[in-house]
Amino acid sequence: MSRKHRHDRQHWIMEIKEHYGCAHCDENSICCLTFHHIDAKSKNRKICKCLSNFSKALIRDEVNKCIVLCFNCHAKVEKSLIEIDLNKRCYINEHFQIAKFKKKEKKVSDDT
Numbered sequence: 277m278s279r280k281h282r283h284d285r286q287h288w289i290m291e292i293k294e295h296y297g298c299a300h301c302d303e304n305s306i307c308c309l310t311f312h313h314i315d316a317k318s319k320n321r322k323i324c325k326c327l328s329n330f331s332k333a334l335i336r337d338e339v340n341k342c343i344v345l346c347f348n349c350h351a352k353v354e355k356s357l358i359e360i361d362l363n364k365r366c367y368i369n370e371h372f373q374i375a376k377f378k379k380k381e382k383k384v385s386d387d388t
């Protein structure tokens with residue numbers, strides 16, 4: 277696989293993280309964000325490893341089982357200190373487009 281190809285996927289994954297931001301707080305710096313598997317049993321592979329080895333479709337499948345959290349919130353979820361809002365889970369559609377979830381307390385912008 278070419279270097280460019282791999283770079284594209286890395287970029288895509290960063291785009292996904294940036295798009296969603298932390299599902300629990302307002303953190304949206306990519307370096308602080310991680311994918312959290314909603315159902316630990318469905319965890320097949322680490323997304324970072326998918327970058328070099330798996331197709332975009334496989335990455336999408338995996339991302340769709342996840343919710344984006346910052347490291348702080350992720351740690352709290354692991355300790356059951358907070359509950360995550362499953363409405364904010366990731367969803368990449370069949371065209372590999374990143375679907376939006378409705379952000380809380382954001383006024384509807386008129387970008388129609």
Ligand SMILES: [Zn+2]
Nearest residue numbers: 298301346349
């Ligand atoms: Zn957070």
